[in-house]
Amino acid sequence: MAKSFRMKPPMGEDNGWWWQEAAEGRLAIQRCTQCQTLRHPPRPACGKCHSLEWDHLSASGRGTLCSFTIMHHPQFPGFDYPLIIILVDLEEGTRFTSQLINCAPEDVEFGMAVEMVMHEDPDGFRLPMFQPATGAAS
Amino acid sequence: MSHFLKDKTAIAGIGLTEFSKKSGVSELSLAAQATLAACEDAGLSPSEIDGFVSYTLDSTDEIELARTVGANDLKLFTKVNYGGGAAVGTILHAVMAVATGVADNVICYRAMNGRSGQRMGQGISGQIVSSDLIHWSWYMPYGMLTPGSWIAMIANKYMHHYGVTSEDLGRVAISQRNYAQNNPRAFGYGKPLTMEEYMASKMVAEPLRLYDFCQETDGGCAILITSAERARDLKQKPAVIRGVVQASTQGQEQMTSFYREELDSLPEMEMAARLVYEQSGLGPDDINAACLYDAFTSEIIMQLESFGFCGRGEGKDMVREGALDIDGRLPNNTHGGLLSEAYIHGMNNIAEGARLVRGSSTNQPKNVEHVLVSSGVGVPTGALILGQD
Numbered sequence: 428m429a430k431s432f433r434m435k436p437p438m439g440e441d442n443g444w445w446w447q448e449a450a451e452g453r454l455a456i457q458r459c460t461q462c463q464t465l466r467h468p469p470r471p472a473c474g475k476c477h478s479l480e481w482d483h484l485s486a487s488g489r490g491t492l493c494s495f496t497i498m499h500h501p502q503f504p505g506f507d508y509p510l511i512i513i514l515v516d517l518e519e520g521t522r523f524t525s526q527l528i529n530c531a532p533e534d535v536e537f538g539m540a541v542e543m544v545m546h547e548d549p550d551g552f553r554l555p556m557f558q559p560a561t562g563a564a565s
Numbered sequence: 566m567s568h569f570l571k572d573k574t575a576i577a578g579i580g581l582t583e584f585s586k587k588s589g590v591s592e593l594s595l596a597a598q599a600t601l602a603a604c605e606d607a608g609l610s611p612s613e614i615d616g617f618v619s620y621t622l623d624s625t626d627e628i629e630l631a632r633t634v635g636a637n638d639l640k641l642f643t644k645v646n647y648g649g650g651a652a653v654g655t656i657l658h659a660v661m662a663v664a665t666g667v668a669d670n671v672i673c674y675r676a677m678n679g680r681s682g683q684r685m686g687q688g689i690s691g692q693i694v695s696s697d698l699i700h701w702s703w704y705m706p707y708g709m710l711t712p713g714s715w716i717a718m719i720a721n722k723y724m725h726h727y728g729v730t731s732e733d734l735g736r737v738a739i740s741q742r743n744y745a746q747n748n749p750r751a752f753g754y755g756k757p758l759t760m761e762e763y764m765a766s767k768m769v770a771e772p773l774r775l776y777d778f779c780q781e782t783d784g785g786c787a788i789l790i791t792s793a794e795r796a797r798d799l800k801q802k803p804a805v806i807r808g809v810v811q812a813s814t815q816g817q818e819q820m821t822s823f824y825r826e827e828l829d830s831l832p833e834m835e836m837a838a839r840l841v842y843e844q845s846g847l848g849p850d851d852i853n854a855a856c857l858y859d860a861f862t863s864e865i866i867m868q869l870e871s872f873g874f875c876g877r878g879e880g881k882d883m884v885r886e887g888a889l890d891i892d893g894r895l896p897n898n899t900h901g902g903l904l905s906e907a908y909i910h911g912m913n914n915i916a917e918g919a920r921l922v923r924g925s926s927t928n929q930p931k932n933v934e935h936v937l938v939s940s941g942v943g944v945p946t947g948a949l950i951l952g953q954d
Contacts, residue, residue, distance in 0.1 A: 434705040434706055434710075435706065436702035436703075436706055437694040437698050437699060438694070439694040441696070441699055442699045442702065467824065468699075468700070468703050468824075474815075493722070493828070494718050494721050494722035494725075494828060495721060496714055496717035496718050496721055496770045496771055496772075496773075497770070497771040498711075498714050498769075498770045498771075499767070499768050499769055499771075500767065500769045500770075503708055503710060506708040512707055512708070512709045512714060514718060514823050514828075521824075522823060522824050524703055524704060524707065525707065526707050526708075532771075537722075537725055554707070
């Protein structure tokens with residue numbers, strides 16, 4: 428197995444399930460089963476109705492770019508610079524922090540339509556990234 | 566009815582070490598030097614200190630410092646969380662203790678080998694699965710590991726929404742660098758900055774360039790809090806604490822409050838403003854100078870709006886009008902700030918706030934009655950208003 432540069436998230440009770448979903452190719456959104464409020468990042472209770480019960484749904488992967496930064500320095504080993512980090516407003520209503528790929532830095536625009544691509548590292552670790560929308564996402 | 570904490574306490578002493586890029590001494594030594602200097606400044610023996618407050622990020626424990634400087638038995642020892650958001654929070658904890666009689670003379674301190682030792686922005690890692698580590702883990706795997714990148718995400722949205730330009734950020738950097746020309750302690754002393762140099766500096770995390778970032782500094786700073794009554798009998802003119810508050814809002818994250826509906830304001834700073842004005846009975850019109858937290862230039866422009874010096878989206882107009890300069894509406898960070906004096910995590914901005922009230926800044930504006938000081942931006946934060954006795 429190839430060695431990965433990527434800092435892996437710790438897998439705790441509150442977030443491990445989410446990464447397991449990603450490993451299986453899905454961008455999960457946590458949902459309160461009492462009041463149906465969606466929340467991200469995941470937390471063990473609903474801030475609206477205080478229920479501890481939750482499940483999740485799988486996002487369509489479609490969204491719009493809310494904000495971004497293009498990172499040049501410092502350069503951490505393994506990442507490609509300029510590195511475009513984005514906030515995506517998912518069409519389900521939650522917001523997600525990710526990386527934009529297959530897009531030149533000068534082509535990044537506020538409000539652009541983006542779609543999820545499940546990225547896989549050489550060691551098999553998977554995490555959701557985004558690219559300019561092609562209309563292919565389901 | 567006046568607020569319980571209002572005017573009960575004062576800054577009686579400020580102590581600073583030399584600021585450098587390589588101190589050659591331990592952080593405990595820097596903390597001790599700063600503490601002894603603050604006691605000397607006040608004319609109060611270290612043996613009268615019975616409380617210490619610092620930051621959770623500070624490596625020096627209260628009791629180590631107490632033993633090193635020969636302090637009294639301690640009645641208060643605590644540390645405040647959230648990086649630079651702790652700055653005026655340390656003052657609040659000291660003020661609450663002194664005003665209630667829990668302690669008499671409290672030192673708030675921050676000492677760091679911030680350049681030669683542990684630097685900020687080197688990435689974050691850890692083994693223990695805490696809620697804080699899980700919070701960072703939504704960003705770590707993507708390589709979003711630095712304060713600059715977290716702040717840039719908000720700054721970019723804000724600038725896009727209100728038409729703030731790179732030149733506006735440059736104006737902030739240059740205004741504070743200009744102040745540093747009169748402050749021999751400052752890193753920027755003897756190193757003036759032009760707009761051409763600013764614009765040509767390397768892009769770090771768009772839209773932020775090199776000169777939008779604060780310094781990395783080795784140094785320490787200590788602030789001595791005592792009762793206003795006691796302060797009147799000490800060496801320096803007291804900087805009376807009119808109001809001091811902490812503030813954290815719903816949807817708050819540490820540096821990454823990306824999930825609020827609107828990203829073009831600072832809700833925690835607006836809350837700090839509301840609380841500190843309420844406690845002090847003052848408003849923006851009463852504030853003559855400020856030391857707004859300035860880890861990044863964009864934070865200054867946004868805070869002008871948070872604290873009500875102008876309306877939403879008008880911060881850039883104030884900056885263009887020269888409001889931050891010595892003869893402007895709100896001379897800001899007259900020591901050079903974290904951008905051009907030193908990055909002692911905001912503690913040195915509190916020291917300048919006290920100097921402005923004393924009338925001893927190296928860039929002393931005329932007629933300073935009240936000074937506003939804020940804690941870190943993008944984190945749980947706080948605000949402090951100092952005034953003439």
